[in-house]
Amino acid sequence: MKALVYHGPGKKSWEEKPKPLIKESTDAIVKILKTTICGTDLHIMKGDVPTVTDGRIIGHEGVGVIDEAGSAVTNFKKGDHVLISCITSCGKCEYCKKAMYSHCEKGGWILGNLIDGTQAEFVRIPYADNSLYLIPANADEEALVMLSDILPTGFECGVLNGQVKPGDTIAIVGAGPIGLAVLLTAQFYSPAEIIMIDQDDNRLNVAKTFGATHTINSANENAVEKVMSITNGKGVDAAIEAVGLPATFELCAAIVDAGGHIANIGVHGKSVTLHLETLWSKNITITTRLVDTVSTPMLFKNFQSHKLDPKKLITHHFKLDDIVKAYETFENAAKEKALKVILTN
Numbered sequence: 001m002k003a004l005v006y007h008g009p010g011k012k013s014w015e016e017k018p019k020p021l022i023k024e025s026t027d028a029i030v031k032i033l034k035t036t037i038c039g040t041d042l043h044i045m046k047g048d049v050p051t052v053t054d055g056r057i058i059g060h061e062g063v064g065v066i067d068e069a070g071s072a073v074t075n076f077k078k079g080d081h082v083l084i085s086c087i088t089s090c091g092k093c094e095y096c097k098k099a100m101y102s103h104c105e106k107g108g109w110i111l112g113n114l115i116d117g118t119q120a121e122f123v124r125i126p127y128a129d130n131s132l133y134l135i136p137a138n139a140d141e142e143a144l145v146m147l148s149d150i151l152p153t154g155f156e157c158g159v160l161n162g163q164v165k166p167g168d169t170i171a172i173v174g175a176g177p178i179g180l181a182v183l184l185t186a187q188f189y190s191p192a193e194i195i196m197i198d199q200d201d202n203r204l205n206v207a208k209t210f211g212a213t214h215t216i217n218s219a220n221e222n223a224v225e226k227v228m229s230i231t232n233g234k235g236v237d238a239a240i241e242a243v244g245l246p247a248t249f250e251l252c253a254a255i256v257d258a259g260g261h262i263a264n265i266g267v268h269g270k271s272v273t274l275h276l277e278t279l280w281s282k283n284i285t286i287t288t289r290l291v292d293t294v295s296t297p298m299l300f301k302n303f304q305s306h307k308l309d310p311k312k313l314i315t316h317h318f319k320l321d322d323i324v325k326a327y328e329t330f331e332n333a334a335k336e337k338a339l340k341v342i343l344t345n
């Protein structure tokens with residue numbers, strides 16, 4: 001089969017690889033129908049994720065069809081269409097029992113990281129019963145690709161951890177696919193004001209059409225002053241970090257109101273200064289989280305009832321064979337006006 005293979009920082013190729021085989025009775029082999037590229041894959045390509053080694057097939061999102069189910073798989077059979085979760089979970093260990101699938105003792109974020117991933121014609125999914133979701137007939141499969149990672153991430157790490165409530169004023173720093181997923185799912189809770197902060201005017205314009213009440217381009221404007229003027233000098237109830245840089249985390253710390261929440265989503269590669277000299281008395285809560293994907297069934301129901309439209313996040317389409325071109329587009333997101341790209345096998 002063909003697959004996108006990582007060969008060290010800056011090096012990737014679309015090449016021939018052996019088709020995966022069942023290793024454990026709880027595995028399933030899935031033929032990929034649709035997949036995509038994540039901001040995290042770009043981090044991998046830069047060499048920021050040292051657990052990914054030369055020869056690894058990357059990708060952790062997608063929908064597909066069961067090609068073969070191991071003898072212990074009871075929820076799925078050959079021919080079933082499935083959504084692949086970016087998090088693999090056994091469902092049995094101490095962490096899975098706490099619904100903290102991201103820290104599953106036998107899984108977690110392994111796909112396209114510690115084991116071969118979804119940017120391929122076929123993928124092996126361990127613990128298939130707990131790591132895949134059945135897709136009903138006639139579902140919009142490319143929209144569902146947004147449920148593998150970005151929507152549960154935005155909702156769990158941003159909205160739930162930020163404790164967004166009706167009437168809140170919230171700020172989302174970063175208007176990439178993850179920040180926009182926060183924007184879409186925060187509206188389940190009717191916050192009064194949603195301030196979106198980024199340096200890319202195209203993404204800020206998209207955010208306006210998705211329901212942001214204010215946008216701030218922090219490359220041209222003083223974001224702290226602007227947030228303070230919008231909030232009568234108080235700051236926001238929730239500041240949600242969806243970039244992964246020291247500057248954007250520190251911005252969140254500078255704009256949070258007393259009693260508020262800072263919910264970090266970004267993957268950070270550098271240490272960040274925590275200004276406890278100003279924060280110690282402010283009764284704030286800081287959270288971090290690796291997505292657990294426990295909200296996937298809820299998000300799926302809201303998608304089915306048209307309360308959530310993940311398709312809005314898709315801007316480009318490619319054949320899976322053209323994945324190298326798709327990477328170029330996604331790497332130049334501002335110039336290409338790209339959000340999520342869909343690759344069809």
Ligand SMILES: NC(=O)c1ccc[n+]([C@@H]2O[C@H](COP(=O)([O-])OP(=O)(O)OC[C@H]3O[C@@H](n4cnc5c(N)ncnc54)[C@H](O)[C@@H]3O)[C@@H](O)[C@H]2O)c1
Binds near residue numbers: 289333
């Ligand atoms: N915690 C988790 O489980 C989890 C899961 C998935 C992704 N992530 C992380 O979430 C982050 C966002 O992912 P994404 O796919 O949306 O990435 P992305 O790179 O597409 O988006 C980041 C956005 O931040 C903006 N930005 C960059 N520097 C900025 C600055 N100084 N000030 C304001 N905005 C700035 C960019 O213009 C871009 O729109 C990444 O760090 C990603 O690795 C975390």
Ligand SMILES: [Zn+2]
Binds near residue numbers: 038040060086
């Ligand atoms: Zn991802």
Ligand SMILES: [Zn+2]
Binds near residue numbers: 089095096103104105
């Ligand atoms: Zn587990």
